[in-house]
Each structure stands twice: as C-alpha cells, then as structure tokens.
Amino acid sequence: MKDIAILISPVANGAYFNETIDIAQKEFKQCIGEYDLTLNEIGGMQFLQTQLPEQKLEALARLSFVQGIFSYDSGTLTPLSLNTDFNLHSDFVFGSKYKGKTNEILTQLLLNVGLSFCKEKDVSKIKLLDPMCGRGTTLMWAMRYGIKSKGIEQDPNAVLDFRTFAKKWTKLHRQKHELKEGFIGKANKQNKGKFIDFTANGVNTRIINGNATTACDLLKREKQHLIISDIPYGVQHFTTEKTRNPIAVLEECAPQWADLLHKDGICVIAFNKYIPKRKELIAVFEAAGLSALEFEAPHRMSESIFRDVVVLRKN
Ligand SMILES: C[S@@+](CC[C@H](N)C(=O)[O-])C[C@H]1O[C@@H](n2cnc3c(N)ncnc32)[C@H](O)[C@@H]1O
Known part of the structure; x- marks a missing residue:
C-alpha cells in the first residue's frame, strides 16, 4: 500500500460546481473501490488522501477530477508520473468549443462509471453508443x-461540424487518419442516415444523422456493451417532438436502446433532474427491461439545471 495524495483539478469545479468533492469521492468509490479518503488543503490546493495498492494507480490517473497524483511521506509530496495510456492528444476532446457541448470532465466520468459496471473489461472488444451524441464528446473520449x-x-x-473539426485537428496534429462518408441504407433527400466515419490509431467512431427513436435500424441491430448519453436538459435543447420534456421521446427510445444492449449491457445517462425526475426516467427504462444500479452524482449547474447521472443494466 502507498500513501497517496490526489490533486483535484480546478477544471473539475467547472463540471461539478459546489459538489466537486462529493462527486470526486463517488467516482473514486465506484471506479477504484472502498478506500478511506480524507480531504486536505495544502498550499491552497485540494487533495484527497488515501492508501492504495500500486496497481490501482493507472485507473486512478483516468478519473475525471484528477490533476495529479503524489506519494505522501511525512508531509512531503512527490509527484508520480501519470500513466493514463490515452490514445490521441487531450485536445481531441477539449479542443473544440460549441454551444450545447457537454462538459468534457463530466463526459469522462460517465465513461469511467460505465466501464466500472461493464462486464467486458477488454476495451478493444467494447462497443459504445451515444444515441444523442451532439458533436461527439462521448465518442471522442471513447476514441481516447x-x-x-x-x-x-x-x-x-x-x-x-464533426468533419470540419476532424480535418482541422488532424492537420494541426499531423495525425494519420481516415474519414469516410456515406448513408445507412438508401440515401434520401433529408439526409437521414448520413454518416461520417473517423478512424485514427486503429480506433473508429461513426456519427449518424438520425433519430434516436430509430436506433435499432440505424445501427442495424449491432449489439452494444455501453450506451452513454447526455440527454437534452429541457432548457437549451428541444427534442425531436419540439418539447422541452424529453420523457415522450425517451419512451420511444428506451425499447430500442434496450434492444441494442448485450445482456448485462450498461446504460449511463446524464440528465437534468428537474425534467424529467429521476424516478420517471428510471421507470421509462425499467419498462423496457433495464434495472437501475446504485450510482448518482447530483450537482446543481444553474437555477434551471440540476444535473444527475443514472446507471441502468439490461436484465
Ligand atoms: C445535451 S446535448 C448532447 C451534447 C453532446 N454530448 C456533445 O457534447 O456534443 C443533447 C443532444 O441530443 C440531441 N437530440 C435530442 N433528441 C434527439 C433524438 N430524438 N435523436 C437524436 N438526437 C437527439 C440534441 O439535438 C442534442 O444535440
């Protein structure tokens, strides 16, 4: 066991606001395990201190709130090299800013939590779907x-927009890649089913223009291990039905998403718990054959948005 101090990234405050410490502890507990954690302020910086076996350090370095890891010996902090083993440069995820982008740190937490519950541990075998993917923050993290x-x-x-970003970013980083465009099924006038494939360092992502309520068709029933999505908050984004409450759309989506999951597949959803309520959201997915697991990460973002995370498993 090693005495460890984990420096909490100030950037995490932009994701979790006043609940940063609480959510950091929740993510740690879910992804690393039941170790005692104490909060300490050293030199104006916030650290979580604990004792961990060495083999946990790589997973620790991938937690969303971690800025640095130090060994702690009689008050002396010595930085440890963070081996996150990520694919592609970090600004692949952090480099683009646009209206409605999901916070990158929160998106990493969704992925970490999803992976912690996922039975398949070999990431090269895992397939992930974000059925309401915007401009692809979840997909970019998945690639990393x-x-x-x-x-x-x-x-x-x-x-x-994804194509424009990928072209600019790969040029900037002289990144070898492949970009391919096409249509799922027959091309039609409304561009429904248009997709773009992006491959770099042997990892592929595809963004499809379409409606999440027809996910099974758009994915040709290809089974997924993880579904991870930040659904509309009912403030900035409207759903396809032009309503602020995503529940009606989710009622249509839930059977499709459930169908696409492998048995024991995991669905992680970030949502505004003012609309819909946590219970309502869970009920919609339970009706489709998923069960809610024990994880939540409630944090107030603004007067009208109280974000939370729900995790469900296909029965
Ligand atoms: C909170 S945003 C997700 C942003 C995304 N994570 C990102 O960082 O770019 C929710 C997204 O869901 C999309 N959306 C809403 N209803 C949808 C539907 N029925 N099918 C597909 N996308 C939908 C919205 O257009 C919006 O882009």
Missing part, C-alpha cells in the same frame, strides 16, 4: 480510451 463507438444525432449540422 481505445473504444469503438457510434453516435446518433438529429441535427444534420453535427456530421458536417
């Missing part, structure tokens, strides 16, 4: 973790 992913987004501009 070496996970093959697909996303569905109703806004046709998302595919175009």
